Amino acid sequence: MPEKAATNSTDTALHVPFWRDPTKRGIVFQVFALLLVGGVGYYLFSNTQANLARQNIATGFNFLGKEAAFEIGESLIPYSAADTYAKALLVGALNTIKVAFIGIIITTILGTIIGIARLSKNWLVSKLSGGFIELMQNIPVLLQLFFWYALFYEAFPSPRQALHPMPGVFLCNRGLVLTVPEAHPAHAAMFWALLIALGLGWGIARWARKRQERTGQLFPAIRVGLALCLLLPALVWLGYGAPSALDVPVLSGFNFKGGLTLSPEFAALLLGLILYTSAFVAEIVRAGIQSVSHGQVEAAMAIGLRPGSVLRLVILPQATRVIIPPLTSQMLNLTKNSSLAVAIGFPDFVAVTNTTINQTGQAIEGVALIMAVYLIFSLSTSAFMNWYNKKMALVER
Amino acid sequence: MGNESFSAGREVLKPPVTQVGVVGWLRKNLFNNWYNSLLTLLVLYGLWATVPPLINWAFIDSLWDSSSAACRDIDGACWSIIPQNISFILFGFFPHGEQWRPITAIILLLSLVFYSKNKKHWKRSLAVYWLVGLIVMGVLMRGGIFGMELVETAQWSGLPLTLMLSLFGMVCAYPLGIVLALGRRSRLPAIKSLCVVYIELIRGVPLISLLFMSSVMFPLFLPEGMTIDKILRAQVALILFTAAYIAEVVRGGLQAIPKGQYEAADSLGLNYGKSMRFIILPQALKIVIPPSVGILIGAFKDTSLVVIIALYDVLKTTQVTLSNPKWMGFSTEAYIFLAMLYFICCLGMSSYSRKLEKELHTGR
Numbered sequence: 001m002p003e004k005a006a007t008n009s010t011d012t013a014l015h016v017p018f019w020r021d022p023t024k025r026g027i028v029f030q031v032f033a034l035l036l037v038g039g040v041g042y043y044l045f046s047n048t049q050a051n052l053a054r055q056n057i058a059t060g061f062n063f064l065g066k067e068a069a070f071e072i073g074e075s076l077i078p079y080s081a082a083d084t085y086a087k088a089l090l091v092g093a094l095n096t097i098k099v100a101f102i103g104i105i106i107t108t109i110l111g112t113i114i115g116i117a118r119l120s121k122n123w124l125v126s127k128l129s130g131g132f133i134e135l136m137q138n139i140p141v142l143l144q145l146f147f148w149y150a151l152f153y154e155a156f157p158s159p160r161q162a163l164h165p166m167p168g169v170f171l172c173n174r175g176l177v178l179t180v181p182e183a184h185p186a187h188a189a190m191f192w193a194l195l196i197a198l199g200l201g202w203g204i205a206r207w208a209r210k211r212q213e214r215t216g217q218l219f220p221a222i223r224v225g226l227a228l229c230l231l232l233p234a235l236v237w238l239g240y241g242a243p244s245a246l247d248v249p250v251l252s253g254f255n256f257k258g259g260l261t262l263s264p265e266f267a268a269l270l271l272g273l274i275l276y277t278s279a280f281v282a283e284i285v286r287a288g289i290q291s292v293s294h295g296q297v298e299a300a301m302a303i304g305l306r307p308g309s310v311l312r313l314v315i316l317p318q319a320t321r322v323i324i325p326p327l328t329s330q331m332l333n334l335t336k337n338s339s340l341a342v343a344i345g346f347p348d349f350v351a352v353t354n355t356t357i358n359q360t361g362q363a364i365e366g367v368a369l370i371m372a373v374y375l376i377f378s379l380s381t382s383a384f385m386n387w388y389n390k391k392m393a394l395v396e397r
Numbered sequence: 398m399g400n401e402s403f404s405a406g407r408e409v410l411k412p413p414v415t416q417v418g419v420v421g422w423l424r425k426n427l428f429n430n431w432y433n434s435l436l437t438l439l440v441l442y443g444l445w446a447t448v449p450p451l452i453n454w455a456f457i458d459s460l461w462d463s464s465s466a467a468c469r470d471i472d473g474a475c476w477s478i479i480p481q482n483i484s485f486i487l488f489g490f491f492p493h494g495e496q497w498r499p500i501t502a503i504i505l506l507l508s509l510v511f512y513s514k515n516k517k518h519w520k521r522s523l524a525v526y527w528l529v530g531l532i533v534m535g536v537l538m539r540g541g542i543f544g545m546e547l548v549e550t551a552q553w554s555g556l557p558l559t560l561m562l563s564l565f566g567m568v569c570a571y572p573l574g575i576v577l578a579l580g581r582r583s584r585l586p587a588i589k590s591l592c593v594v595y596i597e598l599i600r601g602v603p604l605i606s607l608l609f610m611s612s613v614m615f616p617l618f619l620p621e622g623m624t625i626d627k628i629l630r631a632q633v634a635l636i637l638f639t640a641a642y643i644a645e646v647v648r649g650g651l652q653a654i655p656k657g658q659y660e661a662a663d664s665l666g667l668n669y670g671k672s673m674r675f676i677i678l679p680q681a682l683k684i685v686i687p688p689s690v691g692i693l694i695g696a697f698k699d700t701s702l703v704v705i706i707a708l709y710d711v712l713k714t715t716q717v718t719l720s721n722p723k724w725m726g727f728s729t730e731a732y733i734f735l736a737m738l739y740f741i742c743c744l745g746m747s748s749y750s751r752k753l754e755k756e757l758h759t760g761r
Contacts, residue, residue, distance in 0.1 A: 047617070139740055150729060342705060366609075
């Protein structure tokens with residue numbers, strides 16, 4: 001009987017025409033799709049080859065080794081117009097990373113504060129943050145960048161009449177000038193001390209958790225860790241003889257000397273990106289906190305946890321799981337939006353590449369470089385996200 | 398004695414003044430504990446320090462319709478830049494005498510949008526109205542027949558360009574996004590990987606790189622002698638970009654549909670196309686209305702990026718106005734006007750999506 005059924009099915013399979021067989025049809029579809037994509041790709045490629053040959057544009061990345069011959073306004077590494085295109089692009093990439101890094105840190109903090117303020121019981125605070133979120137989300141970020149940039153250039157006075165909102169801070173149309181501590185070897189040492197303190201704090205937290213699991217005894221790991229992070233750098237600072245000299249900006253001629261100057265382009269870009277993205281982050285934080293059901297909080301209080309512990313042990317771990325994935329995509333958005341710097345003249349990677357394209361005519365290589373650099377950012381972030389999601393995923397029965 | 402106290406007890410006691418009315422509301426919402434009171438006072442101080450000077454600047458010391466020279470003598474806002482330049486900001490290089498045409502087209506578009514807002518009108522006839530409306534708008538913009546002067550696309554600028562880029566961007570990106578999402582969920586490995594590569598590639602790069610591609614790279618792709626309009630190229634870049642995001646949103650909706658629905662459709666003997674059309678997509682698309690409106694609002698805002706490749710959308714015409722020496726230095730006012738324009742459009746879309754979400758919520 002089973003044999004007969006088997007022969008029957010093979011018999012019918014033989015009679016089924018291939019366009020009725022899902023497997024074969026699938027193969028035909030795929031071959032067709034691949035041929036279509038390949039054909040279009042080949043057509044475009046051959047056109048491009050012909051066009052480039054006709055216009056005498058050399059292909060390849062040889063231009064990277066040539067002299068760039070253009071200046072870049074701000075740079076983290078020493079750069080002059082005599083350097084190569086490769087170095088100019090590196091300067092641009094570092095500027096992008098600088099904006100993205102500072103922006104991400106401030107945006108996360110500001111967005112979290114606004115998100116929590118949106119849930120505040122204080123009517124005024126809640127409504128104001130709601131208004132801020134609506135306003136920022138519904139205006140294009142490019143328009144916001146133009147607005148802040150124009151404000152720096154038009155509304156702020158010249159350095160001579162610079163606004164002076166706080167001691168040591170000057171606002172003028174040359175940018176934001178800040179007082180900073182004078183460079184001293186102690187600062188580098190303090191940074192290392194902070195890193196060591198963070199490592200120690202992590203170790204203590206681990207040990208405290210292990211001990212609690214074993215014996216049930218609590219250890220104030222967070223407080224000790226915080227104290228370490230403050231004390232260790234402070235001790236190093238004292239050890240170097242407490243250098244406290246400040247680099248105060250002073251007006252000389254038409255501009256400020258000394259201090260730390262953030263150019264109007266950089267300040268406008270950072271401000272626009274931070275305000276725009278933090279509105280989205282605030283909504284994510286709000287939704288994350290609201291996603292923790294009220295029963296969880298009640299249950300935590302019922303077993304006698306203090307409000308601080310409820311927040312730390314019950315609400316936050318569950319809210320973070322909801323918050324982190326969209327938060328990462330917002331951080332990525334901020335990084336991608338930093339490419340709008342090209343519109344207000346901040347030399348980020350896209351702006352420098354754009355200049356390179358205009359000078360060398362290597363459009364394809366230039367656009368490919370932009371895409372490759374941003375893809376590296378995005379793909380590494382998604383790799384991290386997948387790892388994090390696996391680590392944080394709920395282990396269900 | 399007992400009777401007396403009983404009657405006194407029956408007397409209805411009013412709640413204390415501090416619990417009801419304005420005072421009660423204030424106590425409950427602004428001063429319910431010490432740190433909230435402190436916060437309220439701080440916020441009030443902040444508002445007191447910023448709002449009156451702003452009102453002064455925007456309304457009291459401001460000029461609403463004057464020459465630019467008069468504006469230079471005042472401290473307040475110079476809103477005059479808007480009425481004095483409105484026709485250039487909104488319609489750019491469209492011939493001045495013919496501007497009734499884009500105005501009519503925009504009114505037509507708005508009335509179509511308002512007509513489509515009502516769910517009762519969602520019938521096949523609506524698609525016909527839109528098709529007719531779009532053709533009429535196209536004819537109005539381009540002209541060349543019925544005695545209307547021919548206006549090349551290079552002269553289309555300002556608000557009509559912004560609206561056109563966003564409208565076609567949304568309308569064409571949505572079906573493409575659905576196809577990509579279905580492709581990504583396909584069982585056929587080649588189709589699946591093509592879609593995954595496309596979606597991840599596009600989502601990984603900024604829109605600017607696609608716009609650069611459309612403006613500097615794309616001409617190299619075409620055979621000799623063939624050119625494609627610059628606006629059309631930017632439009633294609635916007636569509637390709639938005640479609641990848643739509644695809645991810647729709648995929649989320651497809652994943653949220655329980656497996657039983659797919660199996661039920663299969664067991665009814667529906668083929669792939671029919672089961673998607675009648676069973677899966679109607680449910681999935683309903684779930685993804687809120688996130689896709691978010692994407693569409695994003696697409697609308699992103700059309701402003703065409704400024705960077707020198708297309709004259711409404712942001713670029715504003716900048717051109719501001720580069721006129723006569724009106725230089727009034728950027729704040731002009732940008733605030735533009736921000737309000739975008740804000741109203743985006744807020745309209747998001748509040749409509751919230752309303753629609755409620756209407757479509759069938760209690761599943």
